[in-house]
Amino acid sequence: MQIAIEPLISRCRPGWSLPGKFYSDEEVYRHDLARVWRTGWLFAGHSCEIPKAGDYFTLAVDTDSIIVARGDDGSVHGLHNVCRHRGSMICTEPAGHVTRLVCPYHQWTYGLDGCLLACRGMPDDLDKTQFGLVRVHAREAEGLIFISLAQNPPPFEPGLETLSPLLRPQGFNRAKVAKVVDYLVEANWKLVWENNRECYHCNFNHPQYIKANFDHYNADDATPRIREAINTVVARSEQKWAEADLAPTHKQTGMTLFPDAENNIWFSANRTPLVEGWVSESMDGRRVAPLMGDYRDADVGTLRIRTLPNFWNHSSCDHGVSTRLLPAGPQRTAVRVYWLVDEKAVEGRDYELARLMPFWQLTSEQDWRICERQQRGVNSSAYQPGPYSTFKEYNVDGFVRWYLQKVKRDA
Numbered sequence: 001m002q003i004a005i006e007p008l009i010s011r012c013r014p015g016w017s018l019p020g021k022f023y024s025d026e027e028v029y030r031h032d033l034a035r036v037w038r039t040g041w042l043f044a045g046h047s048c049e050i051p052k053a054g055d056y057f058t059l060a061v062d063t064d065s066i067i068v069a070r071g072d073d074g075s076v077h078g079l080h081n082v083c084r085h086r087g088s089m090i091c092t093e094p095a096g097h098v099t100r101l102v103c104p105y106h107q108w109t110y111g112l113d114g115c116l117l118a119c120r121g122m123p124d125d126l127d128k129t130q131f132g133l134v135r136v137h138a139r140e141a142e143g144l145i146f147i148s149l150a151q152n153p154p155p156f157e158p159g160l161e162t163l164s165p166l167l168r169p170q171g172f173n174r175a176k177v178a179k180v181v182d183y184l185v186e187a188n189w190k191l192v193w194e195n196n197r198e199c200y201h202c203n204f205n206h207p208q209y210i211k212a213n214f215d216h217y218n219a220d221d222a223t224p225r226i227r228e229a230i231n232t233v234v235a236r237s238e239q240k241w242a243e244a245d246l247a248p249t250h251k252q253t254g255m256t257l258f259p260d261a262e263n264n265i266w267f268s269a270n271r272t273p274l275v276e277g278w279v280s281e282s283m284d285g286r287r288v289a290p291l292m293g294d295y296r297d298a299d300v301g302t303l304r305i306r307t308l309p310n311f312w313n314h315s316s317c318d319h320g321v322s323t324r325l326l327p328a329g330p331q332r333t334a335v336r337v338y339w340l341v342d343e344k345a346v347e348g349r350d351y352e353l354a355r356l357m358p359f360w361q362l363t364s365e366q367d368w369r370i371c372e373r374q375q376r377g378v379n380s381s382a383y384q385p386g387p388y389s390t391f392k393e394y395n396v397d398g399f400v401r402w403y404l405q406k407v408k409r410d411a
């Protein structure tokens with residue numbers, strides 16, 4: 001797809017926010033879909049959502065509905081949810097369990113891997129091998145499922161090698177989804193990411209988050225007292241976690257550097273200490289569910305994971321919270337937030353949603369309101385790009401540079 005993106009890009013000023021069209025224009029959105037959303041790896045969901053053969057869920061990347069199903073051999077298949085007869089959507093439920101995928105229109109029947117098995121009423125000489133469901137690439141790693149709509153996706157292995165050792169102790173492949181909340185955020189997907197990439201806004205907007213974390217402080221406002229507090233928890237954590245192979249990988253104030261636009265790094269994870277006295281990102285800092293994965297001690301700080309263009313996760317010793325973004329229009333993003341706990345944890349006995357959810361539910365909803373207000377502002381004829389803080393918005397700048405490279409690059 002060709003649009004006049006270059007003149008728009010030439011108006012971008014390094015270190016400043018993007019011109020308004022990037023957040024509102026239909027053509028730019030279509031270009032984003034082609035160059036960002038249909039090229040890389042997208043987080044689809046968790047392995048524990050489809051534990052058995054025949055389990056499936058669907059997700060929508062703009063107008064493309066995708067089925068993610070567990071096959072008879074245990075592997076995960078990604079399939080376009082479009083019948084090869086006359087194009088009906090096949091699965092209309094968001095999730096379920098089937099032995100075959102049967103089109104509701106004329107009952108063409110497909111295997112869980114997308115092969116056409118039966119098409120009653122068609123001539124005997126119809127070559128069924130030519131009418132399987134269109135496949136998308138699917139990979140499963142450490143309890144997370146990624147898909148790619150690209151014909152030739154970038155290699156998945158570098159991400160896997162970087163993320164796996166950090167993710168493994170959290171035990172997402174021995175987890176269950178305790179709760180999911182869906183949001184339709186009235187903001188362009190890039191505004192949602194830009195907001196995620198800075199904590200400049202945290203002090204005034206996230207009263208819960210800032211009690212547990214250090215990353216809202218930066219080089220400009222980390223006082224000697226704050227530095228001492230960080231050094232104390234880092235020193236204790238390093239001593240304690242080194243034996244368990246859980247040593248912190250991010251030890252300073254401020255957010256870890258991500259993304260790396262120059263090297264097109266779309267994934268990252270780090271473990272970082274929580275403030276003294278907090279073992280979980282919960283309202284009071286105390287544990288709200290049984291320990292997850294390999295953890296034998298609640299004091300393991302917080303594990304943070306992010307993959308562009310659509311996933312981040314914050315995990316504590318006892319629970320993980322995943323956020324998945326999907327583009328749903330130039331000014332609309334479908335967001336799903338998942339709360340995960342150990343697979344054996346029983347609601348009412350081992351955890352209560354009323355204690356598990358508020359920290360990230362409040363923080364997430366505070367962010368969605370921020371993004372929607374910003375969308376309304378950038379839609380104004382008076383909007384013009386503004387300068388980023390070098391102390392606090394270096395990752396927003398990094399994200400914008402990553403994005404511009406993706407949309408500039410010849411597909």
Ligand code: FES
Nearest residue numbers: 083085086103106
């Ligand atoms: S459209 Fe699916 S069987 Fe006809």
Ligand SMILES: [Fe+2]
Nearest residue numbers: 195201206367
């Ligand atoms: Fe935020």
